[in-house]
Amino acid sequence: MDSVQLIYKIASDLDELEQIYKLNYKTFVEEIPQHTGNGQLRLVDRFDGENTYIIAKKQSEVVGMISVRANRPFSLDGKISNLDEILPEGAVPCEIRLLSVKEEYRKSYVFYKMVHLLAAHCLDKNYNTAVISGTERQLRLYKKIGFEPFGQMVGNEGARFQPMFLTKERFENSTKAFKRVMHRKARDKMMNFLPGPVPLHKEVEQAFAHSPVSHRSQTFLNALQEVRLKLCQYVNANFAQVVTGTGTLGNDIIAAQLTRIPGRGLLLANGEFGYRLIDHASRFNLDFGTIEKGWREPVTPEDVESYLCNNQGIKWLWTVHCETSTGFLYDLPGILSVCKKHGVELCVDACSSIGVIPVDLDGIYLASSTSGKGLGSYPGLAIVFHRDEIRPYGALPAYLDLGSYHAAGSAPFTHSSNLVNALKAALSLRETFVRTSGGRIREYFKEKGFDVIGDHSYSPGVVTICLPSGISSNELGDRLKKQKILVSYESGYLLKRNWIQVAFMGEQVFDDLPLLVAILKKEADTLIKDRPSAL
Known part of the structure; x- marks a missing residue:
């Protein structure tokens, strides 16, 4: 079976749990x-309420699982x-149980990729030793990973298990899997944490690879109409136009349309992309005032009320929704x-918010929006809602x-x-645009010692990290790229x-977050060690 199209994650919803119980x-x-x-x-399982389940899914079907917990007994x-006497000194143990992979996926990489995510989770929780009751038929597999048998076989005939344990050090020495987890050396693809181009679903790539057809053909016009209708449904808009170009073109179209409205406008800016809107307006000789704040300061409806x-x-107000440079959400x-109260038309650059929140x-x-970023497709289409x-x-x-x-x-x-x-394929994969909370993601980085802009009110789609003066963002970004991790750092404003x-x-995949943070911290610590003045 092709395991490339599978998703690996921590089980989180009721349907996944129900499938786990049936697979169990x-x-x-x-x-x-x-x-x-x-x-x-x-x-x-009797420990169900304490288990963390790592699962493999093909679309909505759970095809593999493995659980981990750290609570004793x-x-x-x-x-x-006398389990504690057998474990190495200084052990912070967890117990791994309930390995199960559906038969048709057992000759694929499903098991190894679940272990990949399991190892990242254990590293994040600071576990350094794992214990298992390995099934008799899988002993060779466990030994290959680095598990060491101890004690006598337990269980009954037909269901015999070998107690085994694995230390972080033995895992590292016994298999290259640990280095794959820590350094991503053997990944087929980069870990992509860019705001564009973004990671793509296989079905999106396959749809793009179809032979091109004429833009005058009925087949194309039907597909385009379906995309426009779907876009309107997603954001509760009346009309949507899809244009060959980028989000910048979409904003130029808005600026051109604003020349048709007599009177003065207002633009809001507290970051790079608010100032880019000011540049758009200036190039079209629009008459406007501005509310400008520092890049880490909010612009509020009260500020707008006071100005108006x-x-x-x-007559009109133009703002970004998500200020991509910081993640601030207007x-x-x-x-x-406020605009309705004062009879002002509101225009929005929503390129970094639609599809994310x-x-x-x-x-x-x-x-304005774009086909890339949160909508999960290739860049190259500008979208203008009216x-x-x-x-x-x-x-x-x-x-x-x-x-x-x-x-x-x-x-x-x-x-x-x-x-x-x-x-069209990307939109069909998105039943909802709700993401993990921005506060939860930011707190995770903050707990690891990073200076992160914003709080729970900021976008979950963009996390901006301010580095100390002794660490070069350019050098850190280059080091991460060598580790096959792509983050945004090469823009001039960054x-x-x-x-x-x-x-x-x-x-x-949000479950990649612990691994990302672990490697990011490791590389930053290395740079600090090389330059003590960064402390």
Whole structure:
């Protein structure tokens, strides 16, 4: 079986747990007669509430599992009275149990990849010794990893187990797996924590590889229409135009559209991408004022309210939703409420928020996004959402005329069927855009000693780390790249401030976070050791 398309994660929802119980029954009742059968065909482990389950999934199906727990007594404590005397001095043990892989996946790499994630989890929890009751039929496999037998076989005929333990050092010396976990030397692909290009699902890659078709064909137009409708449903928008180009083009289209609104505007900026919007507006000779704050300071609806009260005649407001340079999330509902109160049209750059967090564009005049980043496809398509019907406007450059796209179903000019097909596949994989909380991710980095910008109110999609002056962000980023870990550090604004960024967008696996942080800390500590002045 092809294990490349499988997902490896820590079990977290009820459906996964229910499948674990059924797989547990099949393995330890039907295959290995360790427990008696029951009519429910499910077996809940007696330590279920304390177990962490590492699982392999193909789409929604759990095809493999292994559990770990550290609370005593272990299962082995009931079989070996002097377990602590046998374990190495200084042991911080955990117990690994309930290994099960569905038969059709046993000749693949499923077991090794689950061990890969299991090792990362154990390292994160500071366990340095693991104990198991290894099934008689898998002793060779366990020994290959580095497990050492001790004591006598336990269990009954047909369900015999060998007590074994594994130390961190023995694991490292006995197999290259430990180095794969620590250094990612043997990965087929890089660990990608960039805000773009983002990690892609296999189905997105396959959709992109289809032979291109004419943008005038009905097949293409149907696919494009499906993508536009799906985009509108995801963000509660009335209309969406999909254009060949990047998010920058989307913002140019918005700037061009704003030239049609008489009166003065307002732009908000507290980071690189807010200032880029100011640049867009300046290039189109728009008349506007600004609210500008420091890069680690919030811009609030109260700031907007105060400005609008003191500056009459503002007709539009343009802001980023997620300030990608720091991860700051503008309070979009709050700002929209203020804008409605003052009769101001709100426009939003949502390139780094759509697909990462829930976004509701109801009532927003114009918004931009992109096919890459949170939507999980290739870069190359700009997306412009609009609330109202918009007519073509001959005074604008043809490629920037939003009305022309609306009139032609988003295809007035040559289009890329490959990019549209890839985006269609990515959208079909995303039932929801809810991600792990930004506060939880940031706290994880902070606990490991990193200076991270923001708190729980910031985006979970972008984590910006401020490095001490003695550690070069450029050098650290280069070192991580050699370890096959890609983070964002080469943009001018990041190099200038000695920052690096870790992004969780696209087909990202949050369970890689412990390994990422472990390697990041190791490389940073190495640089500090080489340069004591960094302390």
